Amino acid sequence: MSQTRPPIVTLTGVQKYYGDYHALRGITANIGQGEFFSLLGPSGCGKTTLLRAIAGFEDISEGQILLDGKDMEGVAPNKRPTNMVFQSYAIFPHMSVAENVGFGLRKSAMSVSEKRNAVGQALEMVGLAKFGARAAHALSGGQRQRVALARALILKPKVLLLDEPLSALDKKMREVMQVELIKLQREVGITFILVTHDQEEALVMSDRIAVMFEGEIAQLADPETLYRRPNSRRVAEFIGMMNFLPATVQGETAGRISVEVQGLGPAELEPAQAPGGVRAGAAEIGLRPESLTLLYEGQAAEGGREASGTVREVVYYGDMTYYDILLDGTPAPVRVSMRNMPGRRVLEFGARARLAWDPRAMVLFS
Amino acid sequence: MRLNALAIFAVLYLVVLYAPIMLLPMFAFNSGTIIAFPLQGFTLDWFAALLDTPALHEATVNSLIIAVSTAIFSTILGLFAARAATRYGFPGKAGIVGFIMLPLVLPEVIVAISLLIVLMQLGLNSGTWSIIAGHTLICTPFAIAILQGSFSNMDKSLEEAAIDLGETPWSTFRLITLPLVSPGIIASLLICFTISLDEFIIAFFLSGNEPTLPVYLWGQLRFPARLPVVMALGTILVLLSVALLIIAETFRRRGLKRAGLKDTGGFL
Numbered sequence: 001m002s003q004t005r006p007p008i009v010t011l012t013g014v015q016k017y018y019g020d021y022h023a024l025r026g027i028t029a030n031i032g033q034g035e036f037f038s039l040l041g042p043s044g045c046g047k048t049t050l051l052r053a054i055a056g057f058e059d060i061s062e063g064q065i066l067l068d069g070k071d072m073e074g075v076a077p078n079k080r081p082t083n084m085v086f087q088s089y090a091i092f093p094h095m096s097v098a099e100n101v102g103f104g105l106r107k108s109a110m111s112v113s114e115k116r117n118a119v120g121q122a123l124e125m126v127g128l129a130k131f132g133a134r135a136a137h138a139l140s141g142g143q144r145q146r147v148a149l150a151r152a153l154i155l156k157p158k159v160l161l162l163d164e165p166l167s168a169l170d171k172k173m174r175e176v177m178q179v180e181l182i183k184l185q186r187e188v189g190i191t192f193i194l195v196t197h198d199q200e201e202a203l204v205m206s207d208r209i210a211v212m213f214e215g216e217i218a219q220l221a222d223p224e225t226l227y228r229r230p231n232s233r234r235v236a237e238f239i240g241m242m243n244f245l246p247a248t249v250q251g252e253t254a255g256r257i258s259v260e261v262q263g264l265g266p267a268e269l270e271p272a273q274a275p276g277g278v279r280a281g282a283a284e285i286g287l288r289p290e291s292l293t294l295l296y297e298g299q300a301a302e303g304g305r306e307a308s309g310t311v312r313e314v315v316y317y318g319d320m321t322y323y324d325i326l327l328d329g330t331p332a333p334v335r336v337s338m339r340n341m342p343g344r345r346v347l348e349f350g351a352r353a354r355l356a357w358d359p360r361a362m363v364l365f366s
Numbered sequence: 367m368r369l370n371a372l373a374i375f376a377v378l379y380l381v382v383l384y385a386p387i388m389l390l391p392m393f394a395f396n397s398g399t400i401i402a403f404p405l406q407g408f409t410l411d412w413f414a415a416l417l418d419t420p421a422l423h424e425a426t427v428n429s430l431i432i433a434v435s436t437a438i439f440s441t442i443l444g445l446f447a448a449r450a451a452t453r454y455g456f457p458g459k460a461g462i463v464g465f466i467m468l469p470l471v472l473p474e475v476i477v478a479i480s481l482l483i484v485l486m487q488l489g490l491n492s493g494t495w496s497i498i499a500g501h502t503l504i505c506t507p508f509a510i511a512i513l514q515g516s517f518s519n520m521d522k523s524l525e526e527a528a529i530d531l532g533e534t535p536w537s538t539f540r541l542i543t544l545p546l547v548s549p550g551i552i553a554s555l556l557i558c559f560t561i562s563l564d565e566f567i568i569a570f571f572l573s574g575n576e577p578t579l580p581v582y583l584w585g586q587l588r589f590p591a592r593l594p595v596v597m598a599l600g601t602i603l604v605l606l607s608v609a610l611l612i613i614a615e616t617f618r619r620r621g622l623k624r625a626g627l628k629d630t631g632g633f634l
């Protein structure tokens with residue numbers, strides 16, 4: 001769906017050097033109008049640098065950044081149709097909440113009462129309607145976050161840039177704000193570009209995610225594709241948990257890939273299950289913990305696809321139990337997650353276990 | 367037991383430190399002309415005598431000109447240096463900042479003699495402006511120390527946020543930077559003013575025939591009859607200095623509070 005949106009941000013071969021350090025190594029991407037787009041990657045991979053380059057706070061060494069079709073080369077940050085929510089929120093401490101939110105309107109042609117209305121609306125939008133007169137330094141973390149949002153959105157930018165906006169909040173507040181941000185973005189219809197190192201946050205909030213490593217985009221896809229079909233082992237490891245089983249690619253015929261998976265047996269895959277490409281010979285099969293299923297007494301696996309092993313670790317979470325199971329004939333255990341249900345026994349350490357597996361859930365890394 | 371020893375030490379320390387200074391106002395208000403106990407009676411004569419001493423008025427005007435100029439120059443230099451030191455990285459930064467801060471620990475008499483030699487080599491007369499130069503040299507490190515605190519307390523993204531919201535670099539400086547560092551600027555002005563006002567050695571070496579207040583005071587010590595007057599003048603100087611430092615510290619703390627920060631052990 002997102003591919004059909006007209007692009008509002010176009011990045012073409014964007015490179016950035018800090019002295020000798022190559023921080024961005026050719027970033028190319030289109031970000032659609034009204035899209036919730038995330039830059040996800042480990043700390044130091046260049047997410048902030050890219051965001052600041054879009055905002056105009058960093059000059060790029062090579063490449064091109066188009067905002068709404070216009071080349072941003074040499075355009076100062078205060079002349080770009082972007083606004084930013086800073087990681088520290090950057091709330092002006094010597095101003096009230098209303099003065100902070102209205103700051104961007106200082107140069108607008110609006111009358112005083114129009115400005116007051118706009119500030120009131122912006123505060124209402126983020127649920128701070130009664131806080132206008134409050135001093136900025138007397139706010140909690142979540143409130144500062146909302147002030148920063150209102151202050152940036154009041155200018156109705158074409159693109160809102162958010163640098164790890166939730167990382168300073170505690171877990172509970174973070175989850176509340178995730179939902180609020182999604183709602184807010186739908187409401188205002190403005191393109192959001194969010195920087196985060198938290199894969200769960202990116203999956204929950206985004207229309208599309210660019211996974212970055214060392215200044216490069218490793219994969220750009222919607223959350224489901226990214227989770228189900230990571231195109232490299234590295235992306236797979238970064239997004240959620242995944243088991244990797246040694247395998248051999250035996251051949252590719254009529255659009256089917258035949259592999260022999262150690263500990264499980266032979267499997268037939270579709271080409272889409274190898275987003276990183278296929279090469280004959282040694283490979284790895286990725287399987288998420290939830291796509292392996294423990295079989296209880298009397299249960300049989302569909303198509304006879306079952307394997308057995310020994311329970312090596314049991315981690316009980318209440319709603320879920322995670323098992324590490326060493327499949328017979330394999331060197332390392334696989335992780336299996338099972339939803340706990342009435343009548344379903346939690347296996348104990350050392351017990352024998354049978355697993356059912358589904359070739360459709362596999363990803364091939366050649 | 368240990369607490370008592372500590373308490374006694376603290377009291378002794380304070381007595382040794384402040385008792386001599388407490389003698390100043392005692393004798394300043396004492397009607398006897400000789401500086402000795404027992405005290406004779408209460409008088410304001412010595413303060414009145416201050417009023418009709420033209421030489422003293424000249425020294426006061428001199429001191430004020432020097433102190434005000436020093437405060438302004440040191441604070442402006444300190445602003446540039448502190449801003450550069452906290453916002454930008456450049457090669458040799460640590461060394462340069464270290465050298466700028468050096469006069470803080472250099473013996474003043476060395477600074478004074480060096481300045482005098484330079485002036486003589488250049489064939490220039492010493493005078494008010496050379497004292498201003500000397501005082502600016504020793505006050506700038508204080509200004510930098512205070513202002514560096516103000517700048518480093520200030521989140522760099524505040525300035526970027528203002529620019530992001532459409533302001534120019536100049537209006538950002540006016541609307542964001544200046545209000546947030548202004549308590550530091552005021553503290554710096556007041557402290558540099560006080561240091562310059564009280565400074566003796568450089569002023570003594572460079573003042574020529576235009577003495578500053580401390581130099582005038584020193585000169586008066588030769589006349590035993592003038593001692594009570596000196597005491598009165600000293601009392602005023604001490605009170606003024608203490609008042610200025612308290613005001614400066616108040617501004618510094620207000621700055622921290624404004625930036626929403628806790629006090630991390632002050633400059634004073």
Ligand SMILES: Nc1ncnc2c1ncn2[C@@H]1O[C@H](COP(=O)(O)OP(=O)(O)O)[C@@H](O)[C@H]1O
Pocket residue numbers: 018021023041042043044045046047048049050
């Ligand atoms: N101003 C700078 N000067 C030199 N190196 C920098 C500068 N800013 C960032 N870097 C380097 O660029 C890399 C990417 O930084 P950044 O974009 O902040 O990463 P992220 O936001 O993904 O954690 C890091 O290795 C960082 O040290």
Ligand SMILES: [Mg+2]
Pocket residue numbers: 044047048049164
């Ligand atoms: Mg970052």
